[in-house]
Amino acid sequence: MIRLYNGYIMPMTADCSIVPGEIWTDGDRIVHAGPAGGLVRPAFEREIDLRGGLVIPGFKNAHAHSAMTFLRSYADDLPLQSWLFDKVFPHEAKLTPEAVYAFTRLAILEYVSGGITACFDMYFHREAYASANIDLGFRTVICGALSAGDSLSTAADDYERFNKLHPLIGYRLGAHAEYTADEELLRGLAGLAHEYRAPFWAHNSETKSEVAGCYERHGMSPTAYFDSLGLFDYGGGGFHCVWCDENDMDIFKRRGLWAVTCPASNAKLASGVAPLGRLAARNIKLAVGTDGPASNNALDMFREMYLACVLQKLASGDAAACPAENMLYAACSAGARAMGLPDCDSLAPGKQADLAVIDLDRPGMRPIHDMAKNLVYAGTRDCVRLTMIAGRVVYENGEFPGADAEEIYAGAEKYTKEICGQ
């Protein structure tokens, strides 16, 4: 059992309010969260002095291609098409499982040092990806990425395999996107969604041209098209949702779908600003993701929260749009439910011990008028003092217990050179 004491807790059981108190963990679970006066103290293996810090549920990165760390800063400041076809695709074709393992481990160091405790990931070589997560004690949900040419049985096999593989690993049905799928495959996926009573996920309405192409091919938007095939009969959601129209939002609302916003990627690739105000007005469920480091280039949920809020203000011309606390809740608590991790959404007895400790003794966290606004508008990775996943400390004071950071950096550099040259 571990005790975190002498600080504050933002449990996010309902909102972003704060209580003084302690967190007690037992194995991978929280057994107490709140004031501890009068409780009988068990024997703790370790007691961690929060020194006035704040415990929050860890950030949930609800959309990423983690292993793309190898393309960070490799091809920036290029038009989207040359970026994708000249720089990204040819190098991805050279990826091996060993390389994905190395690049994923680098991403995980970035995640845990930024207070991120889980990732909803879509990429190749899922076996190697899962191994990297298990080896470093990081929680992940793999999203299927079926594209034309893939076999439907892969999705069924992956679903069965990864959902049983390890407590830290999950799998959700998914296609890469409408524009990379074929209809037979999508109909097969809809059959699986019905068989498993499972949600369905895909990139959706990321760019204007993607939506225009879908109208040309199918006479409707990606959301309407997926829905017409029965893919959303058990829920799910879409990644990006920049160009969703009113009809799409009706479908999101009716099916209880999640919109996962990726503001940094959408800004850097000039894709647009997702209509978060209109989504919120309809109470459509929102989660937040970084997308991959090739397009972002950081895997940093502080940046995503901040951008989501200020881009909404800018796009709507309304400085009151998109209040910080809503975004913090989406990034930490709601994201867990989006990924199908309801046990990771808050700090309460019985929940998974997935949390981050925010150091309030950093200049940007002072003074303390409003903690949620401090975190969203002035929060940075340097405020993260400790990250715990499933009851295990994976980051603390700049160090990575249980991980050899130097070896991971060296491995990532080695495979990057093999793939990208020089």
Add this chain to the structure above:
Amino acid sequence: MIRLYNGYIMPMTADCSIVPGEIWTDGDRIVHAGPAGGLVRPAFEREIDLRGGLVIPGFKNAHAHSAMTFLRSYADDLPLQSWLFDKVFPHEAKLTPEAVYAFTRLAILEYVSGGITACFDMYFHREAYASANIDLGFRTVICGALSAGDSLSTAADDYERFNKLHPLIGYRLGAHAEYTADEELLRGLAGLAHEYRAPFWAHNSETKSEVAGCYERHGMSPTAYFDSLGLFDYGGGGFHCVWCDENDMDIFKRRGLWAVTCPASNAKLASGVAPLGRLAARNIKLAVGTDGPASNNALDMFREMYLACVLQKLASGDAAACPAENMLYAACSAGARAMGLPDCDSLAPGKQADLAVIDLDRPGMRPIHDMAKNLVYAGTRDCVRLTMIAGRVVYENGEFPGADAEEIYAGAEKYTKEICGQ
């Protein structure tokens, strides 16, 4: 003498290229920057192992109201007018020199922990502000902020006083803005600019309504109005420059004026996106600022660089717009010249020893394809390992040598409570 060795240098004497090498300092100056093979080694007081890190000229925050730290996260997510008139102005009226001293010290901790080595600041109680900077060894240039009701002699006195006060302190002529000045005062300032052959600075074209108001009052834009009074005859520049038109840019070009962009503040207050692409096309000189922490809310040049680039891509619909290396150069090197600190613009013998050490052993800095793009698109404050100003280490490994951070936090909280209540 101090030696920084075993790393890399981005001297920014011309561009953002990198060389392996050492930095040697003597007093407040750099005496060597580059490969040190074959040189006779002097006796160093201290030798700092860079451990493969990168030395850059420190960031120059070219526009701020540093002491507004006390309003950080106090009044976010509000429309601009209620923010300004209900929350900012009434509390600023309660400021004392002691409070400004306390709030400035907090800002300086934030600056140095984020690799910022100088600030171009505009605010009240300039004496107390200067003292905080001197006491913590931070470099600052104070910008006059004359408004209607102020006396012209204040500007002359401040100019004489602060430019002689201390090597770390400077002063430039300035008015708060067109909309808060009266013409007689501005004509007086133009007289001073001529007398001192000095540049003139002001908030300029931050919001659309500011420009519209200036047209109503004077039949021209703020830039044209200032220029018509002779204020720019010896150069200077404008803070924000969001709504500059083609004629304004002609004046900027003709007068050699600096545009200081503050993208975070402009986004959060929904003021707009500065036309950096069009400014760059005309080779108008660019620097970068955070604006005050009330509107930002962080004093973080990593965030400003990142935002400046991605907002330009988003606004122009062109992912190739505003390349990272240009922004890094503006934020570190050009900013120094904007503020009138030509000795702080690069790492070369004879220059001031103002620098930041970037830790490349942080996950977001790997792999290393392109250092400038890593810094702009994935850089965060947690990569700053050391900050030096005028040859003195003011930040190192999370600590603030020569400053009592706990006392500074406590002081800021105390005065914040006095002013904001509860």
